[in-house]
Amino acid sequence: MLVARDVEVRAGARLLLEHASFQVAAGDKIGLVGRNGAGKTTLTKILSGEGQPAAGLVTRSGEVGYLPQDPRTGDLDVLAKDRILSARGLDAVVARLRRAELAMGDADESVRDEAMAAYGRAEAQLAAAGGYAAEAEAARIASNLGLADRILHQQLRTLSGGQRRRVELARILFSGADTLLLDEPTNHLDADSIVWLRSFLQGYPGGLMLISHDTGLLQSTVNKVFHLDANRSELDIYAMDWKRYLQQRETDEKRRRRERQNAERKADQLMTQADRMRAKATKATAAQNMAKRAERLLAGLEAERAHDRVAKIRFPDPAPCGKTPLTAADLSKSYGSLEVFTGVDLAIDRGSQVVILGLNGAGKTTLLRILAGVEPSDTGDVTAGHGLRLGYYAQEHETLDVTRSVLENMKTAAPALNETEVRKVLGSFLFSGDEVDKPARVLSGGEKTRLALAKLVVSSANVLLLDEPTNNLDPASRAEVLEAIRTYAGAVVLVTHDEGAVDALDPDRVLLLPDGVEDLWNPEYADLISLA
Structure with missing residues (x-):
């Protein structure tokens, strides 16, 4: 159970909530x-x-399982399966079982005896924590969240951002908090x-x-x-x-x-x-x-x-460019023995609209990162055409410098604008007064989305790479983003689970991953969007 008594919440000097008392019971x-x-x-x-609250008190009884918007997965070298099992401390027990199994094959009899004893102790601990049924439960939760068995046996660093987030969700649900x-x-x-x-x-x-x-x-x-009423700083229950x-x-x-x-x-x-x-x-x-x-x-x-104010989002008038500002040839990417995609070719013509579809883990985000120059491909080349101005929106907001303030992030994106002009743009994205001095790391998911979109607006980009641009947005802000996509005159390469975003883009082509098949868009592909 959670009990909050007279809690006050602030973001810097701004009061978000005061005198809030409530409980979260079973x-x-x-x-x-x-x-x-x-x-x-x-x-x-x-x-x-x-x-910590600015005032008031929060008391907790029992375990709390927390899934933040931007999950921290800790050690990226661990297996996805072990990360999920760690919610109940089973990862360490299973690791001891594996070590004991290996040691039981040792030529030295004393080593084998010690290994058998260690195996028995670890097995007893496993049984006390739910035994092999708990492992099966974890696998079942993971499967229902779209994490195949092969993914569970991969290191976290080899997974996409979406897959890592689903691992964290599986971990929290498995925890039994x-x-x-x-x-x-x-x-x-x-x-x-x-x-x-x-x-x-x-x-x-x-x-x-x-x-x-x-x-x-x-x-x-x-x-x-x-x-949570932002205008009154009160919690209506x-x-x-x-x-x-x-x-x-x-x-x-x-x-x-x-x-x-x-x-x-x-x-x-x-x-x-x-x-x-x-x-x-x-x-x-x-x-x-x-x-x-x-x-x-x-x-x-x-x-x-x-x-409620809504950010006024309009993507920039694209800078002049050649007929084909961005091309990619024979791109492939693997993580260790896991092949993500291979032989991908793509030509982005001026003003074209392309949507990338594929199941989770098919490499959609990875391909955008390669096109943006954030991550190298294993083979092939990405070539910038005449006049290319690239704008990249990353679903996990990697384009933001979280050590810098909102204002500093914008100044970096628009060095030609003076501070008054930068503040005016930020104001249209609902950042005003002291809010522009907040470090980006303390922003909510929706605020990070607005800041990342604001950076795109001042970029004069003629090719936009958009990775899940409507995530974490309330309905009114989402409608603004969809209208911005609909009216943008430049080229767009879009990755999304949002059918409304694809409708707004009205794509002329679709790229299917991991096979790299390119086709003209037709409504039959719409059924794949929510599966992506």
């Missing part, structure tokens, strides 16, 4: 919602113990895995707090909704399911607007009367008291909820 399935940047990710970090805190758990999951995750969370006996822009997941899972929450939230907003209007009308009447009375010296004190009543009336009411 059987609670809570959807934590609010606009991007409202503080949802910051709050879950505090609840998990990875951050008393409370789960999941920040955007459906990122990088295909449609079948999302259906399975919904069922798993429905039957989960512990406490759950969930941040997600997947309304289907929220609707099928949560029995409470916590709305609704002990009801998602559908009833939407109805009640709208009713509450109408009530607040009505109360505000009535209060303003009454305050105007009081101020008008006070102004009239001030003209008479004998009524000056009464007039002053009346004015104070009007001020208290307004101050005592909840402020009318301002319309």
Whole structure:
């Protein structure tokens, strides 16, 4: 169980939440919602113990399993299977079993005897922790999240970012923690895995707090909704399911607007009367008291909820370039003995739209990184054509320097702009005042997305490489990104699970990985998007 008492959350000097008290008990399935940047990710970090509140107290009883938006997988040399088993400490036990098995084949009898004893001790520990059934459970969870057995026997460093995130999700679900805190758990999951995750969370006996822009997941899972209102810095608690929450939230907003209007009308009447009375010296004190009543009336009411601001996203007018600004020939990539793809050829013509499709782990992100010059290929070449200006959006925000501030990141991306011009662009992406001085490492997933997109806007790129550009965005911000894709005049190479993003792009070609087959786009390929 988690209990928060009078918690205050801040991002630098900005107040995100104050005087919040609540609990997450067994059987609670809570959807934590609010606009991007409202503080949802910051709050879950505090609840998990990875951050501290500015004021108040969080107490935890039992184990807490926390999936952040940008999971840290630790040692990249470990096998994916062992990373999942580590949630219950089974990785070390299994490793001792493996060492003992090898030693039992030693020619020295004393070594064999010691190995057999060590094997027995390790096997007893394994049995105490659930035995081989626990290993089977871990494998079953991994399989349902789209992690094939061959992936489980690979080192984490050989996996794509999406695969590593699914390993972390499998690890958290396998942990059996008393409370789960999941920040955007459906990122990088295909449609079948999302259906399975919904069922798993429905039957989960512990406490759950969930941040997600997947309304289907929220609707099928949560029995409470916590709305973090960024304008009022308050947490509104609704002990009801998602559908009833939407109805009640709208009713509450109408009530607040009505109360505000009535209060303003009454305050105007009081101020008008006070102004009239001030003209008479004998009524000056009464007039002053009346004015104070009007001020208290307004101050005592909840402020009318301002319309959530949305970043105004428009990709740049592309710089002039030749007919084919980017080409790739005979690209291949392997990690150790694992061949990701081979013999990939691609020519990006001026203004062309290409979508890359393939199952998770087929190498989509890796191919974009190679095209962007971030990662080398094993064979083949990437050639820049006349006038190429490349803009790369990385799904894990590797293009951001997390040691630098928001403002410094933008200055690096747009050296020709002065600070006033840079601040103006950042303002259109909802970074203003002291927010531009925050280091990028403390930004939420949605804020990192906005900053990465802002860097693209000032790039004058004529070829955009976009890797899951709608992840971590609320519906309004996602709509802005889709419109930016729809209206961009340059060339786009897109990797996405979002069918709306493909519709916005209206691709003329599709590249299928890992085979590298290129074809003209037709609607039949749409069925592959959610599987990608």
